[in-house]
Amino acid sequence: MRGTTIFNRYLNTPSLFSKNREVLRPSYLPENLPHREIEIEQLASVMSTALRGGRPSNVIIFGKTGTGKTAVIRYLAREIKRTKELVDTDVLKMPDMEYIYINCEIVDTPYGILQNIGNRFIDDFSERIPFTGWPTEKVYNMLREKLDEKDRIVTIVLDELDRLVYKSGDDVLYHLTKINDDMARSKLSIIGISNDLKFMEFLDPRVKSRLSEEKMVFPPYNASQLKDILNERIELAFNEGAVGDGVVEICAALAAQEHGDARRALDLLRVAGEIAERSGDSKVRVEHVYKAKNKIELDCIAETIRTLPLQSKLILLGIIMHEEQGRRNLTTGEVYEAYRELCGRIGIGALTQRRIADLISELDMLGLINARVKSFGRGGRTREIQSSVPAVDTKKILMEDEELKTLEEYSLRQMYLH
DNA sequence: TGTCCACTGGAAGGGAGGGCTT
DNA sequence: AAGCCCTCCCTTCCAGTGGACA
Numbered sequence: 001m002r003g004t005t006i007f008n009r010y011l012n013t014p015s016l017f018s019k020n021r022e023v024l025r026p027s028y029l030p031e032n033l034p035h036r037e038i039e040i041e042q043l044a045s046v047m048s049t050a051l052r053g054g055r056p057s058n059v060i061i062f063g064k065t066g067t068g069k070t071a072v073i074r075y076l077a078r079e080i081k082r083t084k085e086l087v088d089t090d091v092l093k094m095p096d097m098e099y100i101y102i103n104c105e106i107v108d109t110p111y112g113i114l115q116n117i118g119n120r121f122i123d124d125f126s127e128r129i130p131f132t133g134w135p136t137e138k139v140y141n142m143l144r145e146k147l148d149e150k151d152r153i154v155t156i157v158l159d160e161l162d163r164l165v166y167k168s169g170d171d172v173l174y175h176l177t178k179i180n181d182d183m184a185r186s187k188l189s190i191i192g193i194s195n196d197l198k199f200m201e202f203l204d205p206r207v208k209s210r211l212s213e214e215k216m217v218f219p220p221y222n223a224s225q226l227k228d229i230l231n232e233r234i235e236l237a238f239n240e241g242a243v244g245d246g247v248v249e250i251c252a253a254l255a256a257q258e259h260g261d262a263r264r265a266l267d268l269l270r271v272a273g274e275i276a277e278r279s280g281d282s283k284v285r286v287e288h289v290y291k292a293k294n295k296i297e298l299d300c301i302a303e304t305i306r307t308l309p310l311q312s313k314l315i316l317l318g319i320i321m322h323e324e325q326g327r328r329n330l331t332t333g334e335v336y337e338a339y340r341e342l343c344g345r346i347g348i349g350a351l352t353q354r355r356i357a358d359l360i361s362e363l364d365m366l367g368l369i370n371a372r373v374k375s376f377g378r379g380g381r382t383r384e385i386q387s388s389v390p391a392v393d394t395k396k397i398l399m400e401d402e403e404l405k406t407l408e409e410y411s412l413r414q415m416y417l418h
Numbered sequence: 419t420g421t422c423c424a425c426t427g428g429a430a431g432g433g434a435g436g437g438c439t440t
Numbered sequence: 441a442a443g444c445c446c447t448c449c450c451t452t453c454c455a456g457t458g459g460a461c462a
Contacts, residue, residue: 111447354452378461381424
């Protein structure tokens with residue numbers, strides 16, 4: 001024994017994971033996708049048009065998160081690439097095929113979408129489309145020109161498409177679905193992904209019909225299907241015997257409760273594994289899964305709070321301070337007053353009530369508070385607001401913010417004394 | 419039955435900040 | 441330098457409203 005360091009105990013306990021723990025992450029694309037055979041077949045028949053040089057129909061895919069939409073598309077893109085490599089010879093050459101994936105929650109402006117696509121076809125850095133500055137029309141023309149430089153079939157995957165439509169309308173979609181009319185050599189098709197069926201109503205009828213040449217729905221996985229998915233990954237990710245009895249069942253059951261989310265199931269398993277490993281256990285046990293569930297939820301909330309803009313943090317803090325005094329079911333007016341008070345305390349200008357009303361809605365959508373519109377008759381119509389996060393922990397996280405530190409000991413009591 | 423409160427939520431637009439073009 | 445463009449964050453203005461109360 002050559003002395004001990006604090007890391008020794010980590011070295012001495014054998015790892016539960018094999019080298020391949022990456023297979024539990026959402027970015028991992030497995031060799032086969034259990035229980036998505038029908039969807040693969042269906043989408044493959046659409047996309048196979050490209051193998052014969054034709055433009056595949058545009059497709060709209062509906063399905064909740066973690067139902068394998070992106071996985072199926074990535075899977076097929078990979079298979080098509082393999083097929084092409086197999087078939088291509090000097091004599092017979094299939095057209096180039098490109099897949100472009102854009103998440104509309106991240107890129108959510110018309111300009112951004114066009115710029116993103118355009119730059120995939122511009123290698124020369126000096127020619128790249130700048131992230132701002134040009135008129136949108138010019139970006140579109142540039143994109144079309146570059147796209148059409150040679151024969152190719154381009155598939156654009158627009159994930160979370162509903163976000164784009166709600167935020168910026170369907171102008172880009174109009175242009176993108178029409179672009180084929182203006183191109184001589186290239187062909188473009190669109191795969192739109194959404195977890196909300198309603199957004200189609202907001203589309204211009206022309207866009208709607210062009211976009212949904214094919215429609216598909218991905219059903220949620222049930223518990224037994226989730227089990228199959230997990231079991232397949234366990235073989236790759238864990239050492240033999242590292243996953244105890246009942247663990248898979250619990251992960252599957254918990255994820256099935258939440259609209260059959262495979263990503264959630266895999267997360268639970270991975271985090272449970274990490275917790276078990278850290279506590280020096282020789283096996284992943286059911287209790288680790290429950291701890292994992294808690295940890296995932298709390299981490300998620302904490303991260304949401306941390307990344308809130310200052311104004312929203314002040315609103316949330318105001319609500320919590322009210323509740324510390326035993327006042328629940330606050331109105332918009334009360335929350336606004338508290339917010340203004342806090343703004344004064346830290347010496348920043350307060351926004352208008354109209355703006356705060358919007359920010360309150362945002363907090364509601366993030367699940368940090370509950371805000372229901374309610375009428376109090378003569379008392380007016382307003383929101384009834386409560387926090388839906390643990391007060392103590394939330395306050396702790398809020399106080400991490402440099403600009404809020406001075407509010408640590410402050411309480412709202414004074415303002416209600418008169 | 420009508421009134422009236424305290425907002426809600428839509429619309430329009432300003433202006434700052436990114437950057438391009440001439 | 442002046443004139444554009446696009447996006448983000450806000451403000452201003454305002455019609456609309458559910459339901460307790462007179």
